Amino acid sequence: MDAIQLPKSCNVDQIIDDLDQQGFSIIDDIYTQDYVNALVKECSAHLNSFREAAIQNGVIQTIRNDQILWIDPKLPIAQQHIATLKRISERLNQYFYLGLKEVEAHFACYNSGDFYALHRDNPQQKNNRVISTVYYLHERWQADWGGELRLQDKNQQWHILLPQPNRMVLFESDLLHEVLKAKQQRLSITAWLRRDSVLF
Ligand code: OGA
Numbered sequence: 001m002d003a004i005q006l007p008k009s010c011n012v013d014q015i016i017d018d019l020d021q022q023g024f025s026i027i028d029d030i031y032t033q034d035y036v037n038a039l040v041k042e043c044s045a046h047l048n049s050f051r052e053a054a055i056q057n058g059v060i061q062t063i064r065n066d067q068i069l070w071i072d073p074k075l076p077i078a079q080q081h082i083a084t085l086k087r088i089s090e091r092l093n094q095y096f097y098l099g100l101k102e103v104e105a106h107f108a109c110y111n112s113g114d115f116y117a118l119h120r121d122n123p124q125q126k127n128n129r130v131i132s133t134v135y136y137l138h139e140r141w142q143a144d145w146g147g148e149l150r151l152q153d154k155n156q157q158w159h160i161l162l163p164q165p166n167r168m169v170l171f172e173s174d175l176l177h178e179v180l181k182a183k184q185q186r187l188s189i190t191a192w193l194r195r196d197s198v199l200f
């Protein structure tokens with residue numbers, strides 16, 4: 001038996017069903033409060049190392065202006081989230097034969113006024129990102145604080161998803177989506193379930 005268990009709140013059958021039907025899935029209250037507290041602490045302790053996010057050949061502030069920190073072994077609490085995502089990948093592989101092998105992840109911080117314009121995470125199938133995931137870790141979020149994830153599902157329906165604390169959203173990486181302008185600091189981990197190893 002593998003030592004890393006999925007959180008009890010993480011119903012992978014439901015994720016599989018949602019991905020199949022609509023190309024995205026939402027899991028609320030995925031982690032225990034103890035884990036959330038530890039993760040918020042780790043993220044906050046590193047906020048001054050966050051850097052402007054690059055898009056392919058550089059920083060283009062009209063497209064996105066959040067700041068990010070790639071997750072490496074020096075961030076052990078965030079690594080546990082990656083371990084959860086690896087378990088989910090195994091289950092998705094068994095069901096959809098996606099061939100997921102790697103998880104690539106960064107923290108993201110959107111300060112007030114920050115956004116990420118409409119995009120796909122896997123434009124023209126140019127990279128090996130298959131499933132995108134976003135986990136929200138700010139302590140609270142009010143409906144009038146903006147920062148929603150606006151996403152077109154695989155049936156061409158648009159959804160506006162609030163970045164609720166302790167919520168994880170998974171979606172097919174070729175779906176169109178954007179982050180609407182945030183009015184408060186918005187903290188998250190974006191992670192991609194990939195077909196190959198990450199090439200830096
Ligand atoms: C991304 C992204 C969505 C979100 O990082 O590519 O689209 O809700 N994030 O943070």
Ligand code: MN
Pocket residue numbers: 119120121132177
């Ligand atoms: Mn994206």
